[in-house]
Amino acid sequence: MTIKNFFIEYDAINNDNVFTNGDEIKGRIILETSKEMKIQALVFTAKGKARVVWHEHYGQNQHRVYWANEKYYEVKHHILREARQDGSEVIREGRHVFPFTFKIPDKRIPSSFKSSIGKINHKLKAELKQSMKLTKTTKTYFTFVSKGDMDTAGLLDPQYGCKDKKVKVFGSGTMCLDVHTNKMGYQQGEALQIMAEIRNNTSRSVKPKFTLYEKKSFLAQGRRKLYIQEILKDKAEAVEPSSSTKTVTMTITIPTELPPSILNCAIIKREYRLKVLLDIKYSPDAEVKLPIIILPRTRATKKQEHDHYRQQQQQQPAASYGFEAFGASNYPTWNSTANPAAPPPMDHPPPYEEYPLHPPIYADNL
Template sequence: MLDKTIKNFNINFNALNANNTFSSGDLLTGQISFDLSKATKIRSIKMCLAGKADVHWTSGSKKNKRHYYAKIDFFNLTSMILQEGAVGGPANFPPGRHVYPFTCQIPQGDFPSSFHGPHGQIAYNLTVGIDRPWRMSKEFVTELNMVHHIDCNQPELMSPLSGSNSMNVCSLSCVSGLITMRGSVEKKGFKCGETITINCEFANGSSRTVIPKAKLKQKQLYFTREGAQRRLIVKNLVSVAGLPLSAHTSDFQSDLMLTIPAESSLTISNCSILRVEYEIELTLCPRASPNMAVLFPIILCDIHSIPHGKDLLYPGCHEFPFNFQFPLQEMPSSFTGSVGKVVYLLETKLSRSMRLSTKDTTKIPFVTKPCDMSEDLMIPQHNSKNKKMHMFNSGTVAMDVKIEKSGFFPGEGLKISAYIQNNSSRQIKPKYCIYRKHSFFARGKRRLDTKDLLKEVGEPIPPSASVTVNRVITIPPDMEPSILNCEILKVEYRLRVYLDIKYDSDPQIKFPITILQVYQSSAVPVNRPATSTGYEFGAFGYQNPTPWGAFSTPQPFEPPPSYEDHVGYPSLMDFSSKK
């Protein structure tokens, strides 16, 4: 079971404020972590950031029951943290703790605040999915507390509210007297946990005692997409009662205090299928008579000062910073060949109402992260070849060649040592060539493109002579690195050592070499493992000479290391990756 293999999965965010809330345009950083109880193959780790609103309610019962629902998607962004890609198989994760940082940016937009009600919700979720071979994909979901900031510069929010009402109280067929009240609050916009002061003035001309009361009411309105149907829920959040007002009392002033619950939802007025409104109801309650009320609509918000016209761009140059993170996986470097390429693109889209979207794309020159020389690349290579002359020549020639390793950096010297026996009747010349191989694969077929990059010629070797030749060939500094981690194309290099014989075919030996990505600090790493310097050659004529060095069996791709000790995270967003 997946739950027994993957344990203690956590998605942690770096808080931007004391309330741990987020809003549109915020940069979200954090890390995902999990424990593996055993070695596990994982195809991909995908992260999805989505915002949506949905409502649903029913009316009637049994056979006459009807369902009403609506849904709006605000955004849906996907990013690959780790993906089975060019290496051609799932990554093999060792048991233990694994930590991966992430960075993403919440889109700019007029998004409503998070809300959960009995008939609908507005939710912003970050979902991380882990896909394993032959297993159901497992998803872990955490919710963001999104807040729609209100511009506190609006005069409407800072203006006081006031209202009045009056009523004649009747006793049987006689008029008992006139009751009047006037109330005011200092402003319209409030924050959760804030105390509202209601200034009240009463006049009780009746013969009855009246009691002033105040309550904070929440109204939840749910709509279908067309707005044809709606459902209203009214909740009394908090109430307070003042001192009783005796009969025939005039010019009585009192202040009622209402404290807004700290966990209250914010006002939502920017969603077409769900609205949340608040109002203060000030009432006078005469005995044996209907209540008299004054209503004050208020806005409950997380007040934040923002410039006017946030979504309106004025003439001139506009710049918008962005961040994104490349997936933490082994990906090939950018490459362009005759019939194939590896390209990383960044696309930007500008959307306007009633207009066609404008897109712009730019290429990102991606380079595989440089790595230290592996043990496999430090193993020396050795091979031998002998040939019997034909036609216009007689005798035999033989060579035994070795190179110190198979991994090289651009600008580095490639050392070749060859023992050559010329037992023929002709003069021969040793020659050296580094050539490139571009291989393209599709539908079981391969397209090969080769090109000689560098050629060098050694000193002639006369007939009946044996010579040990040492040669150093400098790798061109502008040579592009090898690409061996892509399923549909490869960039490979070979060293060809051959003997130039007139009027006969040339015996040759080929060695595969790997060109590594250079470090930015220097063209050739300073601290490299030492290589063997002694050269010992065996006898010629072996059909299968004992190798002086050979490539070991390729090991499975190792997952990226733990990043839990990192303080700064690489910048990201977007969230699609290309192989």
């Protein structure tokens, strides 16, 4: 066998190994041969695309396939091409390294995504072409997270929703729920503050409940497949019957590992909603839903992380000894960090196949 190894690799630019718009990816194509060989061409390709496909069954032994594709960029570089008169390049025995550089387009491109019926892939591929032989291909994927779109309408505007409800079963009267949030866009790890004003003019008590949930939508050929996943749930104390207006405040911290929203893909969307409801026994709940957009956190490059670590080390005061040192007011407490270290790499969120999926729901008001 002439080709012993053929693979492609790239260098990480931060501890998370995540790239974004405008980043430059540097890597290499590795080719190891056991003897001299001729190559027609060696081609490097970088590609970003989305694909959706699912099956729906109609009656006995009848089904239909719904699918859609969307491409965002495709860049090709000919590492080796027909350099000789016979249309081939001679490669000697041994290990050969072919470096490449690729810049991710700085435009609206959706983040990497993967589920059982849809995916958004960002891929690096190398093709080795030889005369009278099948083309050999190797590929690898990189994680891309789109920059937060700060031009989204209403991103930083306060959000508001209200709902009035009449109670007729096992009670009487009306209640009103007003919900306010400071804005619509939040970064991973940021606090979401909620204020709910409740006027309970009924003969029954009600309990406020708060839920942050995720909507994953897949669209193809005029159809939509929707999955709902609850992220966080909390509740407040019950509001007694026939009481005056009561204001309930709640703070929810957005999980740092929660994937950002995907709103710039025509066939795959990942959206978030905040739902506040008044739980009423034996009666439909009064509920308000507000949109939430999760923005990606800013990731530092390896050089920035290294420079920040060195700066902290230089600012660290020299250790002192004796009774005066132990009595000093600036002595580190148990929660302080005496020897700062570089932040540990953050684990990537689990693939979406691991999340329990609810049956598809086609209601447009979710």
